[in-house]
Amino acid sequence: xxxxGIETSCDETAAAVVENGTVxxxxxxxxxxxxxxxxxxxxxxxxxRMQLETIIPVTDRALRQAKxxxxxxxxxAVTYGAGLGGSLLIGVMTAKTLSIAxxxxxxxxxxxxxxxxxxxxxxxxxxxxxxxxxKVTLPFLAVILSGGxxxxxxxxxxxxxxxxxxxxxxxxxxxxxxxxxxxxLPYPGGPSISALAKxxxxxxxxxxxxxxSKYDFSFSGLKTAVLRLAQEQIGETYDFPSFKLSDxxxxxxxxxxxxxxxxxxxxxxxxxxxxAVFEYKPSxxxxxxxxAANALLRRxxxxxxxxxxxxxxPKLCTDNGAMIATLGCWQxxxxxxxxxxxxxxxxxxxSM
Numbered sequence: 506x507x508x509x510g511i512e513t514s515c516d517e518t519a520a521a522v523v524e525n526g527t528v529x530x531x532x533x534x535x536x537x538x539x540x541x542x543x544x545x546x547x548x549x550x551x552x553x554r555m556q557l558e559t560i561i562p563v564t565d566r567a568l569r570q571a572k573x574x575x576x577x578x579x580x581x582a583v584t585y586g587a588g589l590g591g592s593l594l595i596g597v598m599t600a601k602t603l604s605i606a607x608x609x610x611x612x613x614x615x616x617x618x619x620x621x622x623x624x625x626x627x628x629x630x631x632x633x634x635x636x637x638x639x640k641v642t643l644p645f646l647a648v649i650l651s652g653g654x655x656x657x658x659x660x661x662x663x664x665x666x667x668x669x670x671x672x673x674x675x676x677x678x679x680x681x682x683x684x685x686x687x688x689x690l691p692y693p694g695g696p697s698i699s700a701l702a703k704x705x706x707x708x709x710x711x712x713x714x715x716x717x718s719k720y721d722f723s724f725s726g727l728k729t730a731v732l733r734l735a736q737e738q739i740g741e742t743y744d745f746p747s748f749k750l751s752d753x754x755x756x757x758x759x760x761x762x763x764x765x766x767x768x769x770x771x772x773x774x775x776x777x778x779x780x781a782v783f784e785y786k787p788s789x790x791x792x793x794x795x796x797a798a799n800a801l802l803r804r805x806x807x808x809x810x811x812x813x814x815x816x817x818x819p820k821l822c823t824d825n826g827a828m829i830a831t832l833g834c835w836q837x838x839x840x841x842x843x844x845x846x847x848x849x850x851x852x853x854x855x856s857m
Contacts (some may be wrong), residue, residue: 582833
């Protein structure tokens, strides 16, 4: 089975072809991130306009890279939620049109769950990718970390799961972005914080961990603690504007704040994951989402878990079409009913 996956939930326009839910034949992405960087975050209208301009060229490129024609494609998978409404609409309308015109089955994919399925890819001929040969076994614990989601999800079967915990406010990726703004670092905040943290002392500042229920998360307090710390370091009070802080902080102060913040954020996640592994004893743990590319997180979990840890190639942690095609393929192989291309609608607030 060969499935074309289309992903347009945010600022990436992505398409990919995956075979039998494990073999990545192509993975093409057009990102508008550079256009959003000067605003410090994604501007929905700009993102949707770029999706409209690039969706057809990216889809064509994915087919060429896979050395496929449309007759080789057995089905189409598309992200229908969660995400930005305008962006989702471009991908869903494109997939619906292709499904009807080419008479291909269509399957609607949950974007968040798609990140988990990036771990199911076992091989590819594409250069520059490293995929794990270790097979995903049940039950498994998924650790989903991104700009919009922080969740612990226990999968008892491939498409059946229990949500153990989620963030009660900011997602961890959102916290990284907001702290990066405080420090005057470029968007996206995750890579910027991690790069600066390498030259900082993670023990220089003691930052708090939120006290919430067993498997839930909270990063809003940590973000506020960083703001207050930065104001204190330059001798100002809480009403000093956050956008003026970076000009007054020294490079050493910024590096130490970045390292201290990253250390506490990652330590919070690792502690929750270890606790869930101890209680539920999954066969393996799967990292998923943009923050899954964080090197400190990967090292910390690798060193502390008693079971196998599966991690996508960092290039497959951010939004991509391969994860959507992979999940779509599994949905169809496990006999999920195809979606009706005439009635499928977007679900911007979709959750797991």
